[in-house]
Amino acid sequence: GGAAEQHGVFIGQEFVRGGKLCLDQAIVAMEVQRAEQQEAMQQQRVVTDVRFAFYDVLVAQRRDETANQLVDIARDAVATATALLAVKDISEADMMRSRIELQSAQLMLKNAGNRYIGAWIRLIAVAGVSDLQPQPLDGDVEQSMERIDADDVLARLVSESPEMAVALSEVERARRVVARARAEPIGNVDVQGVVQSDNGTGSSNANLQISLPIPWLNSNQGGIRQARAEVIAAERAVERLELDFKRRLAIVYQRYANARNQVVDYSADGGILENSRLTLDLARKGYHDGDLSYLDLITGQRMYFEVNLAYIEALGQLWSATVEIDGMLLKGSLGNGDAAKP
Template sequence: MSETQKPDARKSLATTPSARKTIVESRADEFQEEIPVLELADSNVPESNSQDHSSLITRVSLKEALVPPAPSDKQSAAWNSGKKTYSLAELEGLASQYNPTLSQASAVVGKACGIQTQVGKRPNPIVGYFGDEIGDGGTAGRQGAYIAQTFVTADKLRLNELVAEKDVQERSWQYEAQRMRVENDVRSRYFETLGAQRRIELANELLQIAEDGLKVSQQLFEAQQASRADILQSKIQLNEVQIVHQNAVLAHEAAWKRMVSVVGTPHLERGRLAGDLKQQVAPVSDWDTVYHALISNSPELQAAYYRVQRAQSQIERQQVQAKPNFQTQVGIGHDFQTGSEIVNAQVGVFLPIFNRNEGNINLASSDYHRALNDVERIELMLRDRLATTYQNHQQAAQQVEKYQKDILPSAKENLDLTNEGYRQGEFEFLRVLTARRTFFETTQSYVTSLIALRQAEIQISGLLLSGGLNDVPDISQGAGGTSQRGQALNGQ
């Protein structure tokens, strides 16, 4: 189905409940053709975190180092001691190997594959011995062997496999969602750490400005062109900038720890990050285009469609459960009293008189209606989350543009002119302090806006997925799992 022919999810929000159900049902029926099936290459659980997860399922298509000046305190020296430089691509590669949630998610897919294999297996035959009247009056009686077999009717085992197949596909999409969560978190925390690294550089620059300002105040004081109050104010400002510098170092340490935690390598050697905060992650289109791409490609929504299909298959499966299986037994023996050979045959079925599986049919029907509503719920949830993220992106983009074009150049020019005017005795010291503080605050706010812009871009291009260390839901072995095979075999 072409892009222009896809149903518009937004239109379904204005229809009646019955119409919404029809729309979702039709989309669920079209889903098999519209969304490529994730084919499993290996159902075994990975042996280690270092396994390349790309071998498990087919994925859905989806400048220089910043070297700060030498710091002036021990914490900054420890940060500066890292000799390695890491790129974003290197960190993403490490996360694909070492983030434990990816191994968990692939193990769940393997578990679903195992259940799918098991629920379709035919029951094993029973081979046994029978004896009758053994030792009665010294005679041997009758003895022989028999074989018994249960024949499952109404194609129950194939329907079991069909239900389990939808579980496999749902878990495969959930794996893809988890992979994107990890990728998005690594990128987001990379830019957070890169921003913290940049703040240390700016803090070093601010320290140099504050130290130069103190020297100028001392020189003017000696030349009797400034008061001692000017020197004290310069010292206070220098101390404030030193606090800013120490906070920047501590923030970088925390950002580094958060980043390597989601990568899955908490003991990764400390180093610098190569990259540029000004580098755009991905272009962001208008709202309608972004929303349509989100609804069309979200793994969360695609997994929800497979839950609808699974619920449909489960209804069909439960409707045939009441059709009885055949219990057969054939035995061959010898009657030692008459000397003749004997054959024993038995055939039996459960009579569906008291239990026609009505409860399980109603349960499957309720699950189906719940799955239909879950599709609409996820669409609305994605729309709600996108509204906030898109707003954050627009605001951050406007702020960054304003800082780059107007605020930062003006703040820097104002600082230079004010410092020069103070040296020439044209300006009061209060004006100098104001110019420095303005420059300090604008540079820090600019970095904050850049980080927010990069992270919003990551969220939008990454389909709003986050939580690279969240627990991965396991698959239930109850209804639809191995117990469904037991239901097919017992004939009840």
């Protein structure tokens, strides 16, 4: 219709300079690494909690067995007292004392059963196996353990803990952010090309445009300073974490050392457990021989009860501290975000 027609092709491409794309990828890579270490932290919390619960069940199992033994001892004492009362060798008051000791032992057995069931419920919860039924566990709470050295544990925490790995990955990410901020002023090259044909004149033309910004008044000083401040903050966080390791380890290691001392002193040859058993045997013999009173027998029996229960509690404390140390102080897998933090 006589109207001029024009058509053409426009092409544009931006060329990123200064290695900014590689730096962006490096930052994201450190964020991925940090997320992986956070996942490793949570996995370690789960393992620690399952081991906590496992040994809690073992200790409760041992407590229940001991409580049954104590009930048998108290029941034998009542039978002896009944026979002696029949021949007027003891008073009604002594008979009542023996019954009270038996009732106390039976109450102890009931409580031990409750603790055993409670320990199993906790194990089922942390293991995430709802159809698991309480059953005897295969384990020995009295197995010998090598002494743990606090300095070795601290060195392991600093070098192997996923918690430290998270903090170090944050330092490295912050350093890469600094490099990215320094590269920011390096302008990208923008290239544009146009090829155009004019049907009205029968001519064609092409244009090429290249633009390159010059960072004359803006060198991204503010962004660089902020990134450097983040590096310093991340490095300080690593230092604080090392101090926090020392603080937390000191608390757990004190529990470990105290419990270990108790277990060793209780279980050693000629230790508290053995002596309490000998005391009970001597009290029984002395009473039957007429050398000791019934009150002496009850006192020896009560001491034997208390020593055995204290020994079991010490075993529980020892395993609790040992598991927490082996788990690099990470626990609380079922807590919320704040509670799960060590």
